[in-house]
Amino acid sequence: MNVELKYFSGTGNSYKIIDTCKEIFIQNGNKATLSSITDKSDINEDADLIGFCFPVYAFGIPRICRKYLLNLPIFKNPINTFILITAGNIDESGFSVEESTKILKRKGLDVTYSKVIQMPNNWTISMNPPSKEEAQLIINTGVIKAKKIAQNIIDGVLDHHAFNYPSTYGKFGFYKDYYTFKWLGVSNMWKNYRTDETCDSCGLCEKICPTASIQIVDNKPKWLKTCEQCMRCVNYCPKQAIFQKGEGSIKGKNIYYEPTFKPLKLKSKKHNKSNATDAKSHAAD
Numbered sequence: 001m002n003v004e005l006k007y008f009s010g011t012g013n014s015y016k017i018i019d020t021c022k023e024i025f026i027q028n029g030n031k032a033t034l035s036s037i038t039d040k041s042d043i044n045e046d047a048d049l050i051g052f053c054f055p056v057y058a059f060g061i062p063r064i065c066r067k068y069l070l071n072l073p074i075f076k077n078p079i080n081t082f083i084l085i086t087a088g089n090i091d092e093s094g095f096s097v098e099e100s101t102k103i104l105k106r107k108g109l110d111v112t113y114s115k116v117i118q119m120p121n122n123w124t125i126s127m128n129p130p131s132k133e134e135a136q137l138i139i140n141t142g143v144i145k146a147k148k149i150a151q152n153i154i155d156g157v158l159d160h161h162a163f164n165y166p167s168t169y170g171k172f173g174f175y176k177d178y179y180t181f182k183w184l185g186v187s188n189m190w191k192n193y194r195t196d197e198t199c200d201s202c203g204l205c206e207k208i209c210p211t212a213s214i215q216i217v218d219n220k221p222k223w224l225k226t227c228e229q230c231m232r233c234v235n236y237c238p239k240q241a242i243f244q245k246g247e248g249s250i251k252g253k254n255i256y257y258e259p260t261f262k263p264l265k266l267k268s269k270k271h272n273k274s275n276a277t278d279a280k281s282h283a284a285d
């Protein structure tokens, strides 16, 4: 079986989950290709199985993922497709699966499997992520779940995530957050980024941004409107110098990125594409 895998990942959770699935597919004698949606590479229409893995942002999928799915061609053959969503709270995946499924069905794909997997919350700007130790336990459980899911998919199991309203939100709060982020929030939040006096202009944020939304101007990072709020810059900043106006400094908070996720390494590998069927190879981000 030829498996084509696509992901978007700010801090490595979604990458970890889809890369784990890739390993299981390969161990079972399949060919699997993994790449980021930011690569803009086409999906092979001769694939036997397509898989997507995205994070949930404010009860939906990130804007860049929505645009990517909407821009897919119409597939002539209804290829089996699965969707995995990583969420900071298993109860708060909102419409993420439903949104993706709806678009993929419109594109002629046959969505046979969808699941939400809990991974550590990376929204450091607005909340405090778990400690390193707590995060590792959550990751370990997520990886076990991903292995089972990949095996289920190979075995032809059909299963779908069932939508639920998050238990700690009333319906009003839920819809308010979903639509505010989708239609207003994400388009404006780039304007609120600031750095404090500990920023030493190292430029790491600019180098690792998955959407090339940061430029160093007069020795300070400047965010562009293509920013997706993925939190990579915030969590990888060696000085914890990045914050958003209105939310306050993140100093003293836990920071989070999946510990094996190395954005700089991934970026340099982009120009040096490795063997797609090698389970150890890293896709470009």
Ligand SMILES: Cc1cc2nc3c(=O)[nH]c(=O)nc-3n(C[C@H](O)[C@H](O)[C@H](O)COP(=O)(O)O)c2cc1C
Binding pocket: 008, 009, 010, 011, 012, 013, 014, 015, 054, 055, 056, 057, 058, 059, 060, 086, 087, 088, 089, 090, 091, 092, 093, 094, 119, 120, 121, 122, 123, 229, 230, 231
């Ligand atoms: C802007 C933003 C919004 C988020 N909204 C939600 C949410 O609505 N529900 C949830 O469970 N987690 C939410 N999270 C947490 C992420 O979905 C979760 O940590 C995810 O695994 C991150 O994946 P990544 O490391 O691949 O980027 C949010 C994170 C960010 C940055």
